Amino acid sequence: MAGSIKIRARNSNGVTTVKSIIQHEMETGLRTDKKTGEPIPAHFIQEVTAKWKDEVVMTGLWSGGVSKNPYLSFKFNGGEKGDKIEITWVDNQGQSGTVTDEIG
Amino acid sequence: MIDAKRRTLLKGSLGVSAIGVAVSAGLLTPGTVLANWPKAAFAATETDAALNELLGSNATENSDQIKLEAPDIAENGAQLPVVVDTDLEGVQSISIIASANNSPLIASFDLGTNAVPFVSTRIKMAESADIIAVVKTDSGLFSKTKSVKVTIGGCGG
Structure with a gap:
């Protein structure tokens, strides 16, 4: 299911590296269901926004x-x-998710 | 043929109704739906057309200041790691293209003022093709291309 986001953020020598994984099907809309032959509707994230504190x-x-x-x-x-990192996504079906974490 | 059209119609109406439901349920205001998402660029079926739609030009200059990491041979086209890193100045965005995909434009990343011009993600590739990283800077468009051989495509069913 579309949902959780895992974030890991670390600062080294003044540069913060953020790594994240978002749980999402990312269906292209090109595939068909192998059992029914019906097309699988497109369902993918269209926009992801990453913020450090309140700055994009x-x-x-x-x-x-x-x-x-x-x-x-x-x-x-x-x-x-301890600074806040926030990642937000919105998909083509209008679903969305957001998660915040701190630089560790 | 008729069947194909019916599916297109079904797909189209499904998409519309899902967004319609989301809007009417108050989950989204109409203005936020696809506000920044460059639909025409993602719908383009050729690399040049996608770049024209996205960046207003397809005139890119090949640059060795862009590092593009991707496997030479990918057994699984559904999970293909791509890293783009550059020391070009004034980078505004980084776009990733898989030239032989139905829709070549995979993703584009707009960078904020403090962003380091770096992005790492995983993409799907339908078949062996070029991956192109296009970097938009204050002084124009630059690119780096890498050929990737895909054993099993990652887009179709």
Whole structure:
């Protein structure tokens, strides 16, 4: 099911590296159900926003070409232990999820 | 043929109704649905068309200042790790393209002011093809291409 996000953020030498995995099917809409032959509707994350404190560090615009249970890693200058990292996603069916974590 | 059209219709109406339900349920305001999502760029079936739609140009200059990491041979086209890293100045966005996919544009990442121009993710590839990283900077578009051989495609059913 679409849902949880795992985040791991670490600062090293002034640069914070964030690694995350979002649980999501990422269906392209191109596949068919092998049993019924019916098309599987497209269901994929379209927009991912990553924030450090309240500042947007990265916005990802995605297609169904991003793998199932997407892995995303990014880096930014700054960040200290305990700072808030927030990742939010919205998919093509209007579902969304958000998770916050702290730089560890 | 008729069957194919019926499926397209079904798919189309399903998509619309799902968003419609979400909007009417107050989960989303109409303005936030697909607000920034470049639909035409993702729908494009050719790399050049996708870049034109996304970035306003497909004139990219090959740059060795872009590092593009991906496997030479991928056994599983459904989970293909891609890392883009660059020391170009003034980077605004990083886009990832798989040239032979139905929709070549996989993802585009807009960078905030403090972002390091780096992104690592995993993509699906339908068949052996070029992966292209396109980096938009203040002084134009730069790219790096890597050929990847895919043993089992990761897009179809």
